[in-house]
Amino acid sequence: MKLTTKGRYAVTAMMDLALHAKLDRVSLVDIAERQKISLAYLEQLFRSLRKAGLVLSVRGAKGGYMLARDAKEISLADILVAADENINLACGGGNTCNDAKPCLTHNLWTNLSREFFAFLHSKKLSDVVRTRHVQTLATQQDILQIGDIPIQFNR
Template identity: 50%
Template sequence: MRLSTKGRYAVTAMMDLAIHEPKGPVTLADISHCQSISLSYLEQLFAKLRRENLVRGVRGPGGGYRLAKPASEITIAAIIAAVDEKVDATCGGESDCDEDRACLTHELWCGLSKKIFGFLDSISLEDFLNRPSVQEVIRRQDAEQRRSRLPPVTVA
């Protein structure tokens, strides 16, 4: 099972917003450049994220996008669900995978899907942002892109 680019890119873009939240709005062009995601693809994803109240747009000079709620309140699962992505390891999602009936291993794959969702739902943007390995990637990306930002976010 693989998560599609839609879900991965949405999480990556939201992480970028969370990283730079203290400095203010971030443009999609900046996220596109730094994270190597197509601008038009980001526009599609952010329309969905905005509908689910995960991001809000800021108009005018210095505008862009911000998180609509604290990073501690946004889970990875919520981001993935917002862009219509399913974390589904089943053979078809429904219990009709064997000629309108559940197949022999359907229950196994349903259980796996629930575990994956539970795992992703237990991690907030803030949790992930505070991981040392993620902080290292942030420092590397900022140096490569010459992006300025405030010191790493730490939560007590």
């Protein structure tokens, strides 16, 4: 299994949305700018995420997107499934291997797929955005997006 750009971008965009949830609504333009993802691509992704019930859209001048549920309730597996990412590690032997006529390694890959999915399901969006690494990078992105604002330190 190789995680495609679609899956990686879906997780990245949802992390950005969770990080900026305090703003109430986040525009796709802002996510695209911070994460260097094409706006058109994000629009396609967010249609899938909205259809899966992970995000809500608000129209209008102060519109944007917000999480449909608390970040503690959204798993990485939920996001990848919504993005139609194939997270099956099965051997994929075509005609030589299937559930009815498995190859020697079929059960190994099937079990690994189950464990991998369980791992992704156990990782909540809230967990991944709280790490120091993610928080540091998000702060840097926000500073870059705001621009060069002189900061004065009092000693």
